[in-house]
């Protein structure tokens with residue numbers, strides 16, 4: 001008889017929030033920059049836990065903030081389901097630190113604090129695929145520009161077929177033991193799924209969301225603040 005694997009265990013969110021935000025150019029670490037009076041980190045935690053798809057969250061903070069009580073970093077409503085741990089020099093180091101603090105998880109969703117406007121539905125979409133049996137799930141969007149590869153002198157070396165390309169977002173969801181195994185071998189992957197791909201495991205894509213864009217540059221911050229203010233006005237009008 002085929003064994004049915006129980007996939008009803010805990011989902012733990014890992015929020016890497018230890019980056020400096022060099023490209024954003026603000027005076028404090030990026031996750032603590034505010035949109036409409038709330039930090040990106042607080043908004044990301046609210047969206048993740050408010051989705052109902054995630055049981056608890058590990059916030060990976062800059063080392064100097066890692067001893068801060070959760071209630072001082074996120075909304076009181078969610079603080080008792082949040083733990084804080086210290087991040088590392090690179091994003092991958094921070095994710096590894098988050099994994100160490102995610103004991104007991106059957107699934108993990110790794111989500112950038114910098115994607116502060118991600119709608120709750122995206123967490124549910126990724127978690128549902130995991131519960132249904134996928135071991136690695138990432139949200140993606142079609143690429144709208146033509147992409148070229150170039151050599152070190154800036155000369156074009158190729159034009160990949162755009163129809164086969166996707167822009168990758170977070171939350172990226174995994175069986176916790178799979179992501180743990182993928183992280184034993186340190187590499188230069190720019191996302192968590194990249195490490196899993198190297199193990200030869202299949203990674204399933206689901207539809208991403210334009211609002212899950214990563215706030216990376218000053219222009220992104222202008223857009224995020226405008227979108228946040230517009231959403232606030234809509235809520236007030238209802």
Ligand SMILES: Nc1ccn([C@@H]2O[C@H](COP(=O)(O)OP(=O)(O)OP(=O)(O)O)[C@@H](O)[C@H]2O)c(=O)n1
Nearest residue numbers: 016017018019020021022023089090094113114
């Ligand atoms: N050492 C690091 C670097 C990044 N991150 C987190 O990873 C997410 C995505 O990274 P990115 O947007 O590149 O943030 P920064 O590294 O802060 O940006 P920059 O490269 O401009 O400094 C962010 O939520 C960031 O806080 C992290 O936890 N630890």
Ligand SMILES: C[C@](O)(CO)[C@H](O)COP(=O)(O)O
Nearest residue numbers: 091112168169170190191192
């Ligand atoms: C993980 C990621 O957000 C997927 O798009 C992205 O690769 C992070 O890259 P960054 O350069 O560390 O922001």
